[in-house]
Amino acid sequence: DELIYSASRAQLQRVWSEVSYRMQALRDNPDCAKQQFDRIADDNDIGLHTKLSFDVHNDVAAPFIALTRPKIAILREQGVNGHVEMAAAFDRAGFTSVDVHISDIIHGRVSLHDFTGLAACGGFSYGDVLGAGGGWAKSILFNARARDEFSAFFQRTDTFGLGVCNGCQMMSGLKDIITGADHWPRFMRNTSEQFEARVAMVEVQKSPSILFAGMEGSRMPVSIAHGEGRAVFSGDPQAAFDAQAVALCYVDNYGALTTAFPANPNGSPFGITGLTTTDGRFTIMMPHPERCFRTVQNSWHPDDWREYGVWMRLFRNARVWTQ
Numbered sequence: 001d002e003l004i005y006s007a008s009r010a011q012l013q014r015v016w017s018e019v020s021y022r023m024q025a026l027r028d029n030p031d032c033a034k035q036q037f038d039r040i041a042d043d044n045d046i047g048l049h050t051k052l053s054f055d056v057h058n059d060v061a062a063p064f065i066a067l068t069r070p071k072i073a074i075l076r077e078q079g080v081n082g083h084v085e086m087a088a089a090f091d092r093a094g095f096t097s098v099d100v101h102i103s104d105i106i107h108g109r110v111s112l113h114d115f116t117g118l119a120a121c122g123g124f125s126y127g128d129v130l131g132a133g134g135g136w137a138k139s140i141l142f143n144a145r146a147r148d149e150f151s152a153f154f155q156r157t158d159t160f161g162l163g164v165c166n167g168c169q170m171m172s173g174l175k176d177i178i179t180g181a182d183h184w185p186r187f188m189r190n191t192s193e194q195f196e197a198r199v200a201m202v203e204v205q206k207s208p209s210i211l212f213a214g215m216e217g218s219r220m221p222v223s224i225a226h227g228e229g230r231a232v233f234s235g236d237p238q239a240a241f242d243a244q245a246v247a248l249c250y251v252d253n254y255g256a257l258t259t260a261f262p263a264n265p266n267g268s269p270f271g272i273t274g275l276t277t278t279d280g281r282f283t284i285m286m287p288h289p290e291r292c293f294r295t296v297q298n299s300w301h302p303d304d305w306r307e308y309g310v311w312m313r314l315f316r317n318a319r320v321w322t323q
């Protein structure tokens with residue numbers, strides 16, 4: 001057989017992608033566009049993968065399923081859209097998930113005193129007016145009843161909380177009433193200057209977060225979808241690491257913490273994308289674990305995964321802690 005044409009995968013993909021790259025460089029941050037285009041040439045990049053410090057098939061919450069089902073408030077506000085998946089994930093882990101709108105708290109229809117946990121969900125509360133999560137946080141801080149409810153909840157020792165994406169941004173706005181959240185940043189516009197909806201690789205860092213118990217050092221893919229996810233610290237970001245406040249970071253496909261796009265979709269320093277309090281009870285993160293806790297939700301997964309993927313461990317850890 002006569003060889004008609006030969007070229008490497010990288011050569012062909014760069015030719016195929018060059019027009020898109022040129023358009024992206026004009027529309028978005030040109031540095032991010034070039035970083036993404038240059039990544040095509042890396043033939044050693046293994047792509048999405050998992051490297052786990054725990055058994056994905058081990059249901060650590062199984063001993064408690066037949067006991068009580070702690071109540072968790074699935075918090076939402078105008079424009080929030082991730083509450084159904086969040087409720088499902090906590091329900092599968094052994095909780096009673098209760099739909100709680102912030103207006104229920106403001107008007108006294110619901111009290112956080114009745115709940116062990118709260119989960120602030122993703123979306124676009126108030127259309128991201130006043131900054132992503134800003135309007136939501138201020139609707140709590142500037143209402144006496146809501147502020148008192150949340151302050152009392154955060155000060156109890158038998159409670160925990162999770163803030164995801166817009167809920168992460170909102171909870172970072174409440175850090176003044178959350179004990180041990182001094183190192184939490186604000187979240188600003190992505191370096192790419194665009195809304196990024198991707199699957200990214202993350203690594204669990206050493207921290208006291210109850211939600212990441214037994215997961216330290218694990219690397220796995222996760223869904224991300226945000227326009228304002230870049231962590232901006234009031235001081236040196238290294239101080240957050242030194243205080244073990246950093247729970248989760250973006251990594252490249254070689255496992256190194258990264259600021260390069262698109263492995264780091266927002267430009268956060270050191271790839272920081274999840275943080276916790278000093279006692280580990282309250283954790284915020286920009287990625288969406290509730291969007292990939294079931295295997296079928298993942299665009300890629302190892303062949304041996306069964307019904308649940310790696311992110312189910314986070315929700316099960318919450319159930320173990322409540323027991």
